[in-house]
Amino acid sequence: MLNKRKDGPKSFLVSVSCPQCAKKSEHSTARVNKNKKLICPFCNTLFLSNSPASSSPANFSLRK
Incomplete structure (x- = not known):
């Protein structure tokens, strides 16, 4: 299954x-809607998509 770009x-x-x-x-809409953990491709941090910006959520980094 191919994902379409955001512009479609x-x-x-x-x-x-x-x-x-x-x-x-960019992340899958299904993963975001199901409140799954997402990984940042830039800093390798795991986070939840709906975490509030004002508080510090528990982040996990995959860096060694």
């Missing part, structure tokens, strides 16, 4: 900001 009529990807580095990346 049916969007399968959504842009989400990383709470650690604040960079935006």
Whole structure:
């Protein structure tokens, strides 16, 4: 199954900001809606998509 880009009529990807580095990346809409953990491709931080920006969520980094 191929994902369509955000510009298409049916969007399968959504842009989400990383709470650690604040960079935006695209993630599956299904994963975001199901409140699954997401991984930032820039800093390798695991985070939940609906975490509030004002509080510091428990982040896990995969860096060694």
